[in-house]
Amino acid sequence: MTLVLNNEEVERLLPIEVAMDVQEPAYRDLVAGEAISPARRDMLIPLPGPEKSVYEFKSMPAVYPRKKVAVWRVNSDFLTWHNRAGTVRREKVPKAPGNRHVGLVLLFSMETGELISVFPDGVIQRLRVGAANGIAAKRLAREDASTVGLLGSGWQAGAQLMAICAARPIKRIRAFSPNAEHCKKFAKEWSERLRLPVEPVASGREAVEGADIAIAATNSAQPVFEEAWMKPGMFLTSIRAFELDRGTLQGADILVIHSRESEPLSFVSGGDRSVVPELASGGAKKKGGVVDWGELPELGELLAGKVAGRSKPEQVTCFVNNIGLSLQFAACGIAVYERAREQGVGREMPGEWFTEKEHP
Amino acid sequence: MTLVLNNEEVERLLPIEVAMDVQEPAYRDLVAGEAISPARRDMLIPLPGPEKSVYEFKSMPAVYPRKKVAVWRVNSDFLTWHNRAGTVRREKVPKAPGNRHVGLVLLFSMETGELISVFPDGVIQRLRVGAANGIAAKRLAREDASTVGLLGSGWQAGAQLMAICAARPIKRIRAFSPNAEHCKKFAKEWSERLRLPVEPVASGREAVEGADIAIAATNSAQPVFEEAWMKPGMFLTSIRAFELDRGTLQGADILVIHSRESEPLSFVSGGDRSVVPELASGGAKKKGGVVDWGELPELGELLAGKVAGRSKPEQVTCFVNNIGLSLQFAACGIAVYERAREQGVGREMPGEWFTEKEHP
Numbered sequence: 096m097t098l099v100l101n102n103e104e105v106e107r108l109l110p111i112e113v114a115m116d117v118q119e120p121a122y123r124d125l126v127a128g129e130a131i132s133p134a135r136r137d138m139l140i141p142l143p144g145p146e147k148s149v150y151e152f153k154s155m156p157a158v159y160p161r162k163k164v165a166v167w168r169v170n171s172d173f174l175t176w177h178n179r180a181g182t183v184r185r186e187k188v189p190k191a192p193g194n195r196h197v198g199l200v201l202l203f204s205m206e207t208g209e210l211i212s213v214f215p216d217g218v219i220q221r222l223r224v225g226a227a228n229g230i231a232a233k234r235l236a237r238e239d240a241s242t243v244g245l246l247g248s249g250w251q252a253g254a255q256l257m258a259i260c261a262a263r264p265i266k267r268i269r270a271f272s273p274n275a276e277h278c279k280k281f282a283k284e285w286s287e288r289l290r291l292p293v294e295p296v297a298s299g300r301e302a303v304e305g306a307d308i309a310i311a312a313t314n315s316a317q318p319v320f321e322e323a324w325m326k327p328g329m330f331l332t333s334i335r336a337f338e339l340d341r342g343t344l345q346g347a348d349i350l351v352i353h354s355r356e357s358e359p360l361s362f363v364s365g366g367d368r369s370v371v372p373e374l375a376s377g378g379a380k381k382k383g384g385v386v387d388w389g390e391l392p393e394l395g396e397l398l399a400g401k402v403a404g405r406s407k408p409e410q411v412t413c414f415v416n417n418i419g420l421s422l423q424f425a426a427c428g429i430a431v432y433e434r435a436r437e438q439g440v441g442r443e444m445p446g447e448w449f450t451e452k453e454h455p
Numbered sequence: 456m457t458l459v460l461n462n463e464e465v466e467r468l469l470p471i472e473v474a475m476d477v478q479e480p481a482y483r484d485l486v487a488g489e490a491i492s493p494a495r496r497d498m499l500i501p502l503p504g505p506e507k508s509v510y511e512f513k514s515m516p517a518v519y520p521r522k523k524v525a526v527w528r529v530n531s532d533f534l535t536w537h538n539r540a541g542t543v544r545r546e547k548v549p550k551a552p553g554n555r556h557v558g559l560v561l562l563f564s565m566e567t568g569e570l571i572s573v574f575p576d577g578v579i580q581r582l583r584v585g586a587a588n589g590i591a592a593k594r595l596a597r598e599d600a601s602t603v604g605l606l607g608s609g610w611q612a613g614a615q616l617m618a619i620c621a622a623r624p625i626k627r628i629r630a631f632s633p634n635a636e637h638c639k640k641f642a643k644e645w646s647e648r649l650r651l652p653v654e655p656v657a658s659g660r661e662a663v664e665g666a667d668i669a670i671a672a673t674n675s676a677q678p679v680f681e682e683a684w685m686k687p688g689m690f691l692t693s694i695r696a697f698e699l700d701r702g703t704l705q706g707a708d709i710l711v712i713h714s715r716e717s718e719p720l721s722f723v724s725g726g727d728r729s730v731v732p733e734l735a736s737g738g739a740k741k742k743g744g745v746v747d748w749g750e751l752p753e754l755g756e757l758l759a760g761k762v763a764g765r766s767k768p769e770q771v772t773c774f775v776n777n778i779g780l781s782l783q784f785a786a787c788g789i790a791v792y793e794r795a796r797e798q799g800v801g802r803e804m805p806g807e808w809f810t811e812k813e814h815p
Contacts, residue, residue, distance in 0.1 A: 131724050152525040152563065156496065158498045172815070191567045192806060194812075198811065198815030201529075209531070210531070210557065215813065362491040363491075449559060449575070450553070450555035451576075452577075453556065455530055455547070
């Protein structure tokens with residue numbers, strides 16, 4: 096049988112603490128060569144029309160032997176780019192019936208080969224990103240860190256707050272986003288969810304001033320954190336490769352990245368890379384301003400003790416979630432599936448639909 | 456809505472002539488840069504136990520703008536290697552309930568993003584291979600070619616016969632396989648299906664002697680066609696990179712391959728490549744004996760008129776289907792889907808199961 100779950104179920108089944116717990120061993124296995132997580136492949140097709148728009152097919156397979164599971168995460172998306180509040184933002188256009196997006200996680204059993212589960216990626220996607228930064232915070236933030244400055248008020252920003260609150264004894268959060276209305280609403284929602292004061296403020300500088308932890312969780316294509324805002328003892332964290340400016344990345348005492356597999360492999364039909372701003376400008380490497388992601392220590396190496404974490408309270412430490420790993424979907428996905436089976440959650444599809452007598 | 460089909464339906468919906476017709480433009484689009492078909496990625500996990508065995512997760516995504524479709528073909532397989540009749544054979548072990556295999560084709564719409572269809576890959580897999588060789592035969596075999604020598608009597612061999620009969624006015628077929636019993640059964644079945652004499656013979660040499668066309672369609676890891684068997688005017692074709700020996704490949708007047716993307720990208724957990732004989736021996740390049748697949752003309756270039764086909768009756772021409780292309784599943788898959796919709800075939804799954812409100 097193949098289990099179908101929805102985003103609400105995934106959210107209930109995967110608290111951020113669980114996502115953090117199940118992702119940790121996956122990073123260590125990857126460093127030890129005991130798991131496979133190839134670079135994401137982005138296939139981009141410029142679409143006709145007056146507006147710059149692209150169909151994107153993103154393929155992320157992985158195999159996680161520890162949990163006897165293989166995974167495929169796919170996005171079948173439509174992208175546009177807009178100038179909003181002075182920064183270029185990439186936006187996804189929901190074109191499926193009912194204005195819906197298409198992103199899926201498929202789990203396969205390494206014991207029978209079967210497709211064991213299918214669910215949308217929206218919730219697990221932000222949880223696995225939040226979990227990565229939360230795991231990093233447990234090694235890199237001061238133990239007594241209690242104040243957070245948040246840049247961004249979108250989908251990923253909430254998961255970052257959940258994760259940081261699971262990692263450290265957070266007491267106060269200040270949030271900034273160029274869309275003041277949205278930021279206010281976000282602050283209200285998350286004050287209630289976290290039972291902590293989340294205060295909307297008028298600038299990025301104001302959000303991070305005096306904060307022990309600064310979190311960038313935006314979809315900006317330009318840096319949103321400036322070197323001048325760095326203070327001794329801070330832990331800085333971002334969910335994209337280029338949200339922290341060059342000076343910040345170079346000035347940190349400890350800089351750890353998510354993966355040295357720093358760029359997805361992109362394939363553009365027609366060969367016209369200029370339709371995709373990120374590609375036209377040369378990819379994450381150039382934008383980050385860091386000379387070479389390929390030289391930096393990874394989260395898995397930090398967890399495996401191969402590189403040192405914070406050793407002094409005054410150090411500025413930094414974790415850049417420069418790119419996602421498909422293995423995260425395996426680790427979090429199988430946790431969702433196991434919990435769903437335990438709790439009898441979800442809908443079944445006949446297993447024979449997805450198996451065959453014929454030799455493939 | 457997402458349409459589920461089974462192998463019997465796929466077989467009815469996709470006659471080999473249709474598979475050949477719909478694959479042709481895909482090859483031309485690929486050569487023109489108007490489609491995306493990245494190399495297959497094989498993720499291999501050696502399994503514990505007394506027998507050499509491996510879990511294999513094969514990922515093949517592609518995007519085919521002409522038909523507004525993206526595709527993912529996956530295999531979630533268990534491999535073993537056995538010595539049978541003097542040659543090492545790779546075998547797949549069906550471990551899903553009811554001794555079934557797991558190989559799937561998923562189609563996504565480039566208009567809405569949706570998962571529009573899911574079906575097993577067993578039938579389409581051999582049809583797309585057969586179609587490739589059939590398309591090559593239409594350019595490379597003599598127009599009056601009427602006799603075939605077939606090496607192999609398995610799953611792929613039947614599709615090769617269908618394709619060659621669609622491409623040329625075939626009157627007689629001789630087949631050889633090391634398993635005489637199986638070969639006899641195969642010959643009987645295909646005599647009836649093709650309404651042509653298919654005669655089982657006792658050796659490979661006997662099968663190809665006097666034949667206008669020699670087809671290798673085995674799962675042997677060693678060459679099965681010898682240079683000494685080549686005759687002027689012959690068209691030789693194989694479904695794997697190393698079924699024709701080095702002398703044959705070097706001696707052909709025209710040699711066209713399926714794709715210069717000659718090796719899948721392999722990832723082995725634990726780093727122990729020796730568990731997989733094909734990897735341990737250095738891959739297809741070494742085994743084929745051809746100096747460099749990367750220098751040879753592709754089928755798409757032949758179809759686009761960028762390289763010449765047969766110009767004289769006495770030429771020996773050769774097509775090596777050295778590796779599959781994920782784009783074949785897009786071209787054949789959307790043809791299956793369109794025909795299924797026209798004919799009202801298949802079972803529906805609710806579209807909302809595979810879409811989401813949440814921004815992924």
